[in-house]
Amino acid sequence: MYSPTIQGVLAKLIALTSERDVNALEISLAHALFELVAPGAVAIYKLEDVHSKKFALTVMEGGDVPSAQIPADLQHMLEQCVATGQRQQYVRQDGETVTLYPVSCAKNKPLAVIGVTAPEVAGFDQITGMLLQVYQNFIALINDNEQDTLTGLLNRKTFEHKVNKVVTRVQNRHQREDDALGLHYYMAIFDIDHFKLVNDRYGHLLGDEVLLLFAQQMTYSLRDHDLLFRFGGEEFVAIFECHDQQEMQMVLDRFRERVAEFEFPQVGRITVSAGYTEIMAYDVSSHIIDRADVALYYAKHHGRNRVCNYERLVAEGALENKRNEGGVELF
CATH class of the missing domain: 3.30.70.270 (Reverse transcriptase/Diguanylate cyclase domain)
Structure with missing residues (x-):
């Protein structure tokens, strides 16, 4: 079982928090998860429209690049993940299990769902959750810095x-x-x-x-x-x-x-x-x-x-x- 070192964790945190652009931050997060936690694949599904619950695959690290069209059963699981605020398990047609983690900003506004495919869920789940919390907190800081305090624009x-x-x-x-x-x-x-x-x-x-x-x-x-x-x-x-x-x-x-x-x-x-x-x-x-x-x-x-x-x-x-x-x- 892969076990990340303290130096490895700190190096990934430094790389993650050096970004100021949200898109670049997403890519950095995917790299960090892929290299630090050593899963089979990492996918980031950004919530583009809260009202219509429209998701878009914005980043893919490792594994085969899936179709741009999100399958109906996966769409349902993404919606469940956002609605409950809890991680979900999605089983693909090829039998691989994808763990879905919700990501929200400081005001509990849903931002995205991170999908992680790995052979040993129990081994990386805690580290993945903590790394996503760091990402979530940093996204909140970026948003607070970029937004007008009165209107939120x-x-x-x-x-x-x-x-x-x-x-x-x-x-x-x-x-x-x-x-x-x-x-x-x-x-x-x-x-x-x-x-x-x-x-x-x-x-x-x-x-x-x-x-x-x-x-x-x-x-x-x-x-x-x-x-x-x-x-x-x-x-x-x-x-x-x-x-x-x-x-x-x-x-x-x-x-x-x-x-x-x-x-x-x-x-x-x-x-x-x-x-x-x-x-x-x-x-x-x-x-x-x-x-x-x-x-x-x-x-x-x-x-x-x-x-x-x-x-x-x-x-x-x-x-x-x-x-x-x-x-x-x-x-």
Whole structure:
């Protein structure tokens, strides 16, 4: 029976806690489990949508890579694992037993299920559980560091890192000329109309409640893979992946309409304006923000409660183009 040394345990903990990106942390965890506990295989099933209980296999270490389609019986066991918060045993068609471990954040929100295949469950179960607890605690620290304390959305500090990853993705597609999927990235800035009047009339406590409920509307209305940020005050930012500008406009208008129809307790109805721009290869985060902000400014000064696209405003002659072909603004 394989028995890990103290040095081995500490080395894996150091490697695990050196990561700051959640995806890289998942890979590091799978490596640690595979090498430290010596199982046959490790799989990480991330819970992508809490409401529909949609799981996706994000990491596989050791063993054969399974089909992207999760079998119905395994899906049921993953749901049971998350619902009970207890480890479950799943027997595959080939007779191998997979031990499923639930992983949750500090607020008991389910994050993922770790599947471990090993010949001797009793030998590694305790170490696996402890290592997963370290992972769970560290994920909670990362989330607390990345989230806005009032709304729970991503905070401004994390924006630069997230948007740079998106720009890199766009660059890679551009270099490969990989437009088969026909997907584009956009960044939008939202600003609650006349929010100062809300604070002046109802006080900052109710103002904070409006911000919290607005953030909830973003979470409920927009898609699970959209990146949602609170930039401060009544300003929010989101990064989207869409097929084209028309789809992006539809998504944003639908959200704007939902906000306008929502009854905020004691305050009544409010509206929101938004400006958005496409993220291009070799873009710079500050330039992306500036373009979206110009479109937002236009929306604010042309009636409010509307969504404006920077590129369309330029094409229509309503704005002067502030970027050249390289994606750098001209001063």
